[in-house]
Structures are given as structure tokens and as C-alpha cells.
Amino acid sequence: MTNWHLGVDLGASTYKCGLISPEWKIVARNEAPTRALDGAAQAADRIAEHVRALISQLPNDAQISCIGICSPGPLDHKTGMIVDPPNLTGWRNVPFAQMLSERVGLPVSLEHDAKAAALGEFHFGAGRGATSMALIIVGTGIGAAMLVDGKLYRGAHDAAGEVGHITVDLDGPICTCGSQGCVEAYAGGPAIVNAYNYSTRRGVESAEAIVRAANDGDEIAQRVFRRAGRALGAAIATLAMLNDIDTFVLFGSVVKAGELLLAPARDAVPHYSHKSISSRVKIVVGELGNDAGILGAAWEEK
Amino acid sequence: MTNWHLGVDLGASTYKCGLISPEWKIVARNEAPTRALDGAAQAADRIAEHVRALISQLPNDAQISCIGICSPGPLDHKTGMIVDPPNLTGWRNVPFAQMLSERVGLPVSLEHDAKAAALGEFHFGAGRGATSMALIIVGTGIGAAMLVDGKLYRGAHDAAGEVGHITVDLDGPICTCGSQGCVEAYAGGPAIVNAYNYSTRRGVESAEAIVRAANDGDEIAQRVFRRAGRALGAAIATLAMLNDIDTFVLFGSVVKAGELLLAPARDAVPHYSHKSISSRVKIVVGELGNDAGILGAAWEEK
Numbered sequence: 001m002t003n004w005h006l007g008v009d010l011g012a013s014t015y016k017c018g019l020i021s022p023e024w025k026i027v028a029r030n031e032a033p034t035r036a037l038d039g040a041a042q043a044a045d046r047i048a049e050h051v052r053a054l055i056s057q058l059p060n061d062a063q064i065s066c067i068g069i070c071s072p073g074p075l076d077h078k079t080g081m082i083v084d085p086p087n088l089t090g091w092r093n094v095p096f097a098q099m100l101s102e103r104v105g106l107p108v109s110l111e112h113d114a115k116a117a118a119l120g121e122f123h124f125g126a127g128r129g130a131t132s133m134a135l136i137i138v139g140t141g142i143g144a145a146m147l148v149d150g151k152l153y154r155g156a157h158d159a160a161g162e163v164g165h166i167t168v169d170l171d172g173p174i175c176t177c178g179s180q181g182c183v184e185a186y187a188g189g190p191a192i193v194n195a196y197n198y199s200t201r202r203g204v205e206s207a208e209a210i211v212r213a214a215n216d217g218d219e220i221a222q223r224v225f226r227r228a229g230r231a232l233g234a235a236i237a238t239l240a241m242l243n244d245i246d247t248f249v250l251f252g253s254v255v256k257a258g259e260l261l262l263a264p265a266r267d268a269v270p271h272y273s274h275k276s277i278s279s280r281v282k283i284v285v286g287e288l289g290n291d292a293g294i295l296g297a298a299w300e301e302k
Numbered sequence: 303m304t305n306w307h308l309g310v311d312l313g314a315s316t317y318k319c320g321l322i323s324p325e326w327k328i329v330a331r332n333e334a335p336t337r338a339l340d341g342a343a344q345a346a347d348r349i350a351e352h353v354r355a356l357i358s359q360l361p362n363d364a365q366i367s368c369i370g371i372c373s374p375g376p377l378d379h380k381t382g383m384i385v386d387p388p389n390l391t392g393w394r395n396v397p398f399a400q401m402l403s404e405r406v407g408l409p410v411s412l413e414h415d416a417k418a419a420a421l422g423e424f425h426f427g428a429g430r431g432a433t434s435m436a437l438i439i440v441g442t443g444i445g446a447a448m449l450v451d452g453k454l455y456r457g458a459h460d461a462a463g464e465v466g467h468i469t470v471d472l473d474g475p476i477c478t479c480g481s482q483g484c485v486e487a488y489a490g491g492p493a494i495v496n497a498y499n500y501s502t503r504r505g506v507e508s509a510e511a512i513v514r515a516a517n518d519g520d521e522i523a524q525r526v527f528r529r530a531g532r533a534l535g536a537a538i539a540t541l542a543m544l545n546d547i548d549t550f551v552l553f554g555s556v557v558k559a560g561e562l563l564l565a566p567a568r569d570a571v572p573h574y575s576h577k578s579i580s581s582r583v584k585i586v587v588g589e590l591g592n593d594a595g596i597l598g599a600a601w602e603e604k
Binding site: 131132144148149153154155156157158159160161162163165166167168169170171172177178179180181230231234237238239241242243244245246270271272273274275277280 | 433434446450451455456457458459460461462463464465467468469470471472473474479480481482483532533536539540541543544545546547548572573574575576577579582
């Protein structure tokens with residue numbers, strides 16, 4: 001018998017399932033809208049159907065011992081419970097791993113989406129060969145998952161990785177979370193939009209539009225990204241200094257700004273950390289896109 | 303047979319040895335000047351003599367399976383090598399664990415002093431009952447050791463815990479390390495002295511003198527400690543957010559300032575972190591003094 005794997009990336013708008021060969025290639029996949037508002041039981045029914053469709057494609061000598069699913073947090077990895085995610089409205093204390101397990105007749109493990117993506121990029125993507133890695137998602141919010149010696153760092157309450165709200169400026173902007181000088185208040189999508197609109201007195205609605213403006217030579221847009229990148233780089237320096245992490249994989253909508261954001265971030269790292277540490281720091285962009293979550297959800301930590 | 307323990311805290315000026323009962327009480331101790339300039343071999347000779355003197359006090363049915371020693375870093379815990387500590391002049395790549403082991407005829411393990419103190423406070427002192435803890439030494443420098451689920455967090459190169467040089471202010475003071483806005487540039491002993499002397503145009507030489515001035519009503523001295531405490535509190539908030547740590551044990555000469563430093567640090571934590579996290583944060587002062595290092599050095603992590 002050969003051991004195959006199956007991963008599901010359950011997102012706010014769609015879920016994506018992948019059948020994974022023993023060599024960790026996604027050889028078959030399907031996806032569909034999550035329709036979170038229809039409730040968790042209906043979603044579990046539909047995901048189970050898609051999972052069974054993939055299992056039916058297994059070769060004769062193949063077996064799957066466990067299905068991995070990742071979803072937005074907060075969730076409880078140990079019990080497989082989705083707690084109350086802002087992005088899955090109405091899913092409150094849902095034992096989703098158990099619900100899916102009952103429907104497909106296999107054990108199911110549940111993981112945070114950022115942690116699953118980090119496992120995926122670490123083993124199969126931009127983090128290959130690293131000893132320690134943080135995946136930083138820079139989108140509407142900024143979050144992270146950290147791996148040290150190839151293992152997820154979870155913290156005392158499985159709540160580690162709130163990098164978006166570490167303080168990089170004691171007297172910086174008040175954040176949407178209520179605290180002050182958070183890196184998210186500089187480099188999160190809404191912060192970038194807000195800084196640009198304040199300065200230009202416009203009403204631009206997305207960070208993507210400001211990326212286009214910057215690429216067209218808009219100096220205010222360029223300056224907003226320099227400011228965002230500097231703060232992000234200082235946060236990366238903090239992770240490197242505090243947690244001895246050397247590889248940083250960036251992910252998320254704001255990262256599409258590319259060098260507008262990455263260049264000032266890279267410049268900031270040696271400014272805000274020791275040379276012995278900053279010389280080890282590598283900042284790269286995620287390689288796997290959505291596959292990171294599918295592969296990482298299916299990965300079982302020893 | 304009963305299992306006893308023996309720990310040695312090797313400091314820049316003195317070393318302290320303790321014989322530890324199966325109940326983890328230090329029942330006998332001795333200490334002597336380190337005399338680092340005489341070289342590591344001579345120090346190993348003298349420490350071995352003190353260790354043997356303690357071993358000779360063991361009851362008949364007692365045994366010791368390993369001796370633990372802690373020293374200033376940088377050092378290599380795995381190989382037992384002291385690398386090149388600024389506080390042990392001339393000790394460059396010294397295989398100190400092996401040297402001591404040859405002299406006493408028992409295995410010897412070597413640990414960073416901050417990590418040993420953290421283990422001591424976690425198991426026997428101010429961190430008892432915590433699930434996750436950081437010991438933060440606030441003295442000339444600021445360093446930390448972190449425990450998560452009762453285990454030391456080491457990082458990829460055993461270099462985790464450089465909390466003194468995380469950035470709390472993008473445009474803050476240039477630190478002695480060359481980077482900018484480090485918490486040490488606000489709350490380290492020399493930063494406190496420097497801030498006070500600049501403002502008062504005096505030449506005070508120690509943070510202790512500024513503590514006395516603050517307690518005598520000197521408003522500049524009080525303000526310097528408020529500024530230091532705020533930065534320290536922001537750094538603690540960062541550790542809580544990023545690493546999901548809830549118990550903070552403070553240690554070191556600047557902590558003798560007491561509430562002058564601790565009150566603004568405690569006030570800063572909810573200002574610079576989420577309520578769900580700051581409500582769990584407990585900031586306390588170390589209880590064990592030098593015994594933390596002796597007990598922690600002797601503690602063997604499973």
C-alpha cells in the first residue's frame with residue numbers, strides 16, 4: 001500500500017480540496033463556494049462530497065489515513081473546533097473536524113489557515129531548506145505563523161503569531177485594534193489606503209489601486225509604501241532578534257505591491273537589528289498560492 | 303538511592319555552587335571569586351574543588367548523575383563550549399563542560415545564565431504555575447529567556463531572546479548596538495543614566511543613584527523611569543502578542559527601581575496589546591536571586 005494525503009483549504013468564500021500523491025504533488029483537485037451563511041452542517045455535507053470524489057480517484061494500492069483541513073481562526077487545533085471566526089459568520093463552536101470525519105469515515109485534523117500555509121511553504125515552497133521560518137500574511141490584517149526546527153510554534157494558548165499588533169512606534173498611529181503603533185497600522189491594506197487618502201484627499205478604495213498609482217510615478221503612493229515597508233521590516237527584525245528566525249515568507253494581497261513594499265522592508269532589517277542576525281535574514285514571497293494551505297493542512301506534524 | 307543535584311552559577315565576578323536535595327532545596331553551598339583573567343583551566347580547577355567539597359557532604363544513599371553549570375553567553379549548549387563572552391575576558395572557545403567533567407568525574411551540562419535563571423524561577427520561584435514565561439534581565443543590557451509549555455525556547459541557532467534590541471520606536475534613540483529605537487536604549491541602565499544626565503547636565507554614574515533621586519522627589523528622575531517603563535511594557539506586550547507568553551519575571555539591577563519602573567510598564571501593556579492578551583499578562587519580580595541560576599543549571603530538561 002502507498003500512503004496518499006488529502007488536504008482541504010476552507011476559506012471565507014471558497015473551499016479547495018486536493019488529492020496528494022506520496023511524493024506530495026497535488027494530482028487532483030476540486031473547489032466550490034463555501035456559502036458560510038448556509039451553516040456549517042451544509043458546508044460539511046458538500047465538502048464531504050468533494051472529498052469522496054477525490055478519494056474515488058485513488059489508485060488501487062493507495063490509502064489515506066487522515067484528512068487535513070485548514071480554516072480561518074480562532075479555532076482549537078486539539079479538539080478540531082472552529083470557535084467563532086469573523087470570516088465564517090455564524091459558525092460558533094462548531095466541531096468541524098468531527099462533523100467532516102463522520103461524513104467521510106476517516107480521521108480529520110483541523111489547523112489554522114496561516115499555520116497550514118506556513119507548513120506548506122516550509123516543506124514544499126519558498127521555505128524549503130530553512131531551519132526556522134515565519135509566514136507573514138500581509139492583507140487586511142497582518143498575521144504570522146512561525147516554524148522553529150521544522151515545528152510550528154504555538155504558544156501557551158495556541159495564540160502565537162499576532163505580529164500585526166506588535167508595537168513598532170510608541171507614539172505611532174492608533175490601530176483599529178485600539179492599541180498604538182502596531183505594524184498593521186502602517187502596512188495593513190486599510191492603513192495604506194487610509195494614509196494615501198488622507199494625504200491626497202481622495203477616496204481610493206483598495207491597496208491595489210495605490211500600487212498602480214505608485215507604479216505610475218505617484219510620489220505620495222510610493223512614500224506610503226516606503227513607510228509601510230519600513231515598519232514591516234522593523235517587525236521582521238523583531239521576529240529575527242526575539243525568536244531567532246531567519247527565513248520570512250510573505251503572503252497576501254498587499255505583498256502584490258512587490259518591491260514597492262519589499263525593498264524598504266529589506267532595507268529596514270539591518271537598520272533595526274544586529275548585523276550577526278540581519279545577515280541571516282531572507283525575505284521572500286510565497287511560491288505556492290492556495291496550494292500552500294492544501295499541502296500544509298494535509299501535513300501531519302510528528 | 304536518592305537522586306540529588308548540583309548546580310553552579312559561573313558569573314563574571316564570582317561563581318556559586320549549590321548542593322540540591324531531591325526536593326530541590328539548596329542544602330549546602332559555597333562560592334569564590336571567578337578570577338576570569340587567570341584563565342579557564344584555573345577556574346575549572348577551583349570550581350572542581352568546590353564541587354567535590356559539596357559532593358563529600360552527600361548522604362550515604364545519595365547519588366548525583368550530572369552537574370549543571372550556567373555562564374554568560376555566547377556559548378554552545380549542545381557542545382558545552384563557552385564561545386567568547388564579553389564578561390569572561392579571554393575565554394575563547396573553551397570546552398568548559400568537558401574540562402569540568404574531567405576534573406570531577408561526572409557528566410556536566412552547560413547552559414546560558416539567563417536560560418538557567420528562567421528554568422529556576424519557572425520551576426521554583428516567581429514563575430511557579432505559569433504555562434509560559436519569559437525571564438527578562440534588565441541591567442546594563444536587556445536580555446530574556448522564554449519558556450513555553452515548560453520548555454526553553456531556543457530558536458534556530460540557540461540565539462532567541464534578544465529582547466533588548468527589538469524596536470519599540472522607528473525613530474527612537476540610536477542604541478549602543480547601532481540600531482534604532484531598541485528597548486534597551488530606553489530601559490537599560492546606561493540609557494537611564496544617559497537620559498538623566500543629558501537632561502540635568504549632571505554626571506551621575508549609576509541607575510541606582512537615579513532611583514534614589516526619584517524616590518527623593520526628583521521629577522526628571524521619575525520621568526526617566528516612566529519613559530523606561532513604558533518602553534519595557536511595550537516590549538513585554540510584543541512578547542505576549544507574538545509568542546503567547548503570559549508570565550513575565552523581571553530580574554537585574556534596574557529592576558531594583560521597583561514601582562518606579564514596574565508601574566509604567568504594567569500601564570503600557572494594555573495600551574500596546576489586545577485586551578484578550580493583556581488581561582493574561584502578569585509582571586512580577588524574580589524571587590530567587592542567585593539561587594535561580596544554581597537551581598536552573600541543575601535542572602535537566604526532559
